[in-house]
Each structure stands twice: as C-alpha cells, then as structure tokens.
Amino acid sequence: LSATPEIPKEDGRPKWDNKFQYILSCIGFAVGLGNVWRFPYLCQIHGGGAFLIPYFIALVFEGIPLLHLELALGQCLRKGGIRAWNTISPYLGGVGVGSWVVSVLVSLYYNTVLTWVMWYFINSFQEPLPWSVCPLNENRTGFNEECYESTAVNYFWYRKTLNITPDIAESGTLQWWLILCLAACWAIVYLCTIRGIETTGKAIYVTAIFPYLVLTIFLIQGLTLPGATDGLIYLFTPNLNTLKNPRVWLDAATQIFFSLSLAFGGLIAFASYNPSKNDCEKDAVTVAIVNSMTSLYASIPVFSVLGFKATTAYWDCLDRNIISVTNEFDLPEESIMRQNYTSWISFLNSSYPEKIARLKLKSCDLQELLDQSVSGTGLAFIVFTQAIILMPGSQAWAILFFIMLFCLGLSSMFGNIEGVFTPLLELQIISKSAPKEVLSGIICLISFLIALCFTLGSGSYWIDIFDRYAGSVPLLVIAFFEVTGVVYIYKIQRFSEDVEWMTGRKLNLYWQITWRFISPLLLLIVFMAFAILQMQKPPSYPAWNPKYEGFPMKEEKIYPHWVQAICVLLAALPCVCVPLVAIFQLVKKKHRNKDPNLVPPEVFSRQGANS
C-alpha cells in the first residue's frame, strides 16, 4: 500500500507566491559566503582547473541526488523537518530533531559573521577608509605599535573590530559596537522572516539577485585591473598531479555537501510549502547547477582582485628596493625602473657586493605572492579590503562588496531560520491563535541574547569552533541517516511512486542507483575520512597575540580541556538525537504494547501521511 498524498484543499498552510520565489529561495539558501570565500581558495590550493574534476563528480554523485531527495521529501509530505521525519517513521524522528539543533547552532554564529560584515559596511562611508591608515601612538611620534608591526588592515580587523584577546580562555569584555551591529542584524532577520515565507519570499528577490549584479560589476572592474590576468592564469592553470592526493577528493565532496546547505532541514521546509504536483527533480538539478556555476562565476572576480593585489605588492616590493638602491648609491632619480631592475642589481652586485648586502634587499617574487592563499574571513576582511584600498573610488567598491556579502549571508540565514521556525510552528509551541510574528520575534530575541557571547573578545575563536565542529560532522551524519532512512525504512519503491506522482514521470535509473548505493556509500566514506582527519588535526587554534615573539605571525595554541569538551559536545549533540529519539520511541512502543487498550501507533502515522 502506498500512501498516495491527496491534494489538500485550503489546509491553511502558507504557500509560495510563485515558483520563481521558491527556486530563488533555494538558490539563496545554497549560495552563501562559502561560494565566495571557500571555493576559490580550494581551487587555488588544489591545482586550479584540475579541482573542477572531483568537484563535478561529487556534484553528480552526491550533491544533486541528496538535494533531490530533500526537496522531494518536503514536497511529498508537506511538512517541515521534525514532523516530516516522524511521518517517515517514528524511529527516524531524531533526524528531524538533529537537523533542527544544527540549524539553531549555525544560525547563532552565522549571524555574527554578518555582524562583522555590517560593521565593515557602516565603516565604508569614510574618507580615508579606516583600515587604510594606522592610528598614531600616544605621543604622536609614530604609528601605533601593534598596527605598525602588522598592517593597518590587520589592525583594524583584529583590534578595532574584534578587539581580540590573545587566548580563548580570556573572554575579554563585550564589544559595544559589535552588540549594536548584532542587534541590527537580528532586527533585519526578524524584519525579513516575521511572517515566515510570506515575508522572506519578498525579501529574497533582493537578497538573492543583488549579489549577482555586484559580482558582475566586480568582474568587469576586476578584469581591468593590472595583474588580473596573472591571477586568473594562476587560478585556472590545471595541475593534474594534485588529483593523486585523496585530500583533494575529500575537499571536493565536503565542499559540495556544505555548499548546498543539505541536512539543515531548511530545504525540506521550503519544499513543504510547494503544491504537491511540482517537478522537484528539475528544481533540484537547477538549484545544484546554479550553485556550482555561481561558485565558478564568483571565483573569477575574486582571483582578478587577488592577482591585482599580488602584482601591486610585487611592484611595491620592487619600488622599495629601487629606492634603497638609488639612495645608497646616490644615482639620479628614475634611473632604475622596474624593467631594468634585475640588470642593475646584477651589475651593482658584481661591482659593490658589500654595499648591496648591507642594504638587505627583500627578494620580490610574484609567484610567492600569488601562492599566499587565504580563505574564509581572512579573505574578505583582510585581503580583499587591502585590495579595495588600492582601487580608485575605494569607498564605492567597499560599500558594494559588503552589501553583496551581507545579501549572500542573509539569504542563507533565511534558510537557517526557516529550518528553526517551521518545525516549531508545526509542533505548536505557542498557541495557534497567537500570530506568527510572536514566534519569530521570540526566536530572534533568544538567538540575539545567546549570540552576545560571540561579541566578547574571544568571540571569533568560538565562532571558529562552532564552524569546525557544529557545522560540519553532524551534517554528514544526518544526511547519511536521511538517505538510508528514506531508501531502506520508508522503502525506495514507495518513495519513487510518490515522486512519480509529483513529477509525472518515472524515476530515472540514475536516481535509483545514486539513492540506493552511491550516495550512502559516498557519505559514509566522506564522514569517516573527514572525522579521522579532524581527529588527527591537533586541537589547536591560531591566536593573535601582540606579545608573541613571532608577531605578526599567529601563535598556535592548544585548546584547553574544557573547550575540547565543548567541541565534542557540539559535534555529538545533533548526532546523538537520532539514536536517542529512536530509543525513546522503542520504549514508548513497549509501554503501549503492555497496555492493550491503546491503539497501535502505525495507524496514526499513516493517517498523518494522508492529511
């Protein structure tokens, strides 16, 4: 017997205004900050164009099938995360709870990253940009020491923005400017999610489309910058030797998985607001391909700008050497140019080697500068901001860049909040008569209060912890249970009939094979490899310590034991929900079996699927 889903009439469930809103929301959720600051980094360190091979293989065998599964699940059952999994099987309710917990944890720290973006945005309206000059020290004889030894950009990020403490155990104080920006960010999230998809559906038109506009503007501007072609050639030159390293394949698989925002429950929630008769197969393929194309499209301006920055740094290095040589030998101005620098140096080295040695000239190597790879917040807040200072009209570029980052992050936040909001709405935590605005207000307020921890001096260390432990391994576990639960417990036969009913055509062999064997196997391998690598990595973190001897290099410190315990807790909490709920249901069933008056639960679950 298959639970044919009926078309419910007027069940009061909100729905999308049109199909485009739904697709745009899914794309906005999938396309996030990682597309801009993680994918280009991976391309760079894993052999440029060659990385695209494992990336597309992972997309075809892991990304698209899992995405299709989630969208079909949500659409078929027309319920959000927790209720949907309860319907599949009461023992799998833990999967929904696990993904709810992950959504909560990720929402907390993700919005703090947006807080940093907002802080930089509101600071971009000044001339000169505050991260371009070092402040003076107390007696005005020179620059601030911490700023002088590192760079103005580093100083603004670590001191003026984060006011970072040298150790994670030192919490420092709450930074009031970050609290203000955090309040503004949560207010924006509340404004956009106040009535669920009714309001996010309107907001997504701006937040999902605007980044593409800005990326195009940056693409055009980036390509006109000097040195852009060097950066692009460096990025895309394929080095097929890197494919022999299994780490590359692992990175490709994890990048696809995390980039598509799978296992958060947000996609299931989005799809549950669809009409039942909707081609979820086409939607899944569309969203996945748009996400990957966006990653590629974003890496072009990123690498043009990085190439420009490397070239400018190279020219600066050369110029500094030229000035010191010119001054030392009192040669006329502009006698040594960048082009004849090497010939001059070799001539002078042969005639006056001691003088040249005394000058301690730095070796300027463009390749070395291009090799410096950064990802994550370092790319956006340090490297890119430095490059923006060098562009003419830097305020405009800075404003555009930070609005783009904010929109990218905000559209992903919508998906996260939806993953938190929809299950709570369905579990009817608050009474039905209370308006939705109250629930979303409560969620935003509580999240804001908890996220205040991230505005402490040690906040960014904690965000790294959350990112590394809460937002990675649990997702893999949950996705694995998702696939195996649907395929082996709900039974793939039943599911493919449901999908056939929704899309109007029979399930392809491709879906059958990937859902049954390839995706679960791939997830298992990726999970084990990822977990092993994480455990092998020493639990250390790079700390910004001005009193360190090697300053401005970061100091590698080990996490104290209590922090390590929290890391384990963060990773384990969502995963442990799955077996816990299953055991709880088992115990409940045993109790029910002992009491013959009660109706067995299977009848209710099937009726639940029909309503």
Added chain:
Amino acid sequence: MLRALLLTLSVVAIAHAELCKPDAQNAFKVRISIKTALGDKAYAWDANEEYLFKAMVAFAMRRYSSKSTTQISNVLLCNVTDRVSFWFVVTDSSKNVTTVPGSEVEAAIRMNRNRINSAFLLSDKTLQFLKITSTLSPPVEPSTPVWLIVFGVVLCLIMAGIVFLVVSGIQKHKKKNKESTESENLEEKVEVTLENGIPCEALDLKAGRINGVFAADDERFTSL
C-alpha cells in the same frame, strides 16, 4: 694684494670644506626627489635652486632665533649628487669658523618645514632631511564617528519596516476577526435548518449528496 686675496679665499674655502662634509658635526643630509613629486612638471636642480635652498634655511634660522644675523652665505652646501642629495651646515658668523649646533638647526627647520616644502613645491616625503623626523599630523576626527551616523540611519529604516509589518499584521488580524464574527452573525440571522452542515433544501434533491468521508475511504481498500 692679489696673493693675499687668494690666500684668504683658499683659507675660507678650506675652512668651509672642513665644516661641510658628509657626517660632519652639525651637518644634515638632504635628499630631494623632484621627479617623483612633480612628474612631467619637474624642474632641474641647478645653482639657482641651491641659492633658494640656502635662502630658505637662512630664513628658517632667522625666524627661529629671531635675530637677523644669519646670512645666506652662512649656509654651506657640499657633495651635491645627481640623486639629488647634498649635505649642508649653518655657520655662525659671530663665532669664527664654527657651526650652529644641530639641535638649533633641527628645531628651526621643524618649525618652518611647511614653508620650505612649499617653496620647492615638494612634501615631507620628497624633500627629506635625513635626521629630522617630521611630526605626523593626526587624522581629522569628526565629533561623532561617521559609522555611528550610518548605523543610526540603517537602524531607523529597519525599525520603520518592523513597525509597519507588525501594525499591518495586527490590522489584518483584526479584520479577519471582525469578518468571522460578522459571518457568524450572518449565519445566526438566516434561519436555515442545517443537517451536518448541509442545508435541508439540498437534501431534498433526488440525487442526494456524496459523503466525502466514505468516498475517500474507498480508494484505500484494495478492489475485490
């Protein structure tokens, strides 16, 4: 007569050479980068420019010590290179063959740095006095930080949006409540006998009405 003149001149020249040489006491090295500062409009460094420089230094000394004893001839330049760089000292005309202490010269130059720079259309970076550090001017700080103003604007917009949405939500809620009470009142007014929510007139039809509950159940059971 001529011989005496030549002798005094050579003595003076030797004395000057003693006073002004690289790394002499109270001597300062100056480095000028005209092409870097002015590009195409760069002028050539010649004897006239040197004269102007001597005049500016003398001017600075006069302004600083407020006694008009320093003459242009008191300023000695030497070792002019192509760079353009040279050394200079300021001699004291009251005391024979001595130089003005370096600290005084430094203070004088510091005080009048702007005037000296503008005379040559250069800046602190392109007209460098190698041992004299320039005081850095602090950046202009407005009374309210700019970011606070922008933040205020952003926050006002957000609050306005939230208030608008909440108020419109409350209004919609009220309208819905009013409509549902109105429809209840309407139903009470119309005296229609209802049986299971279906008006009795409809039941009089010969065809009857299909009860949805039983009809749906039919699909669930396998056909015989």
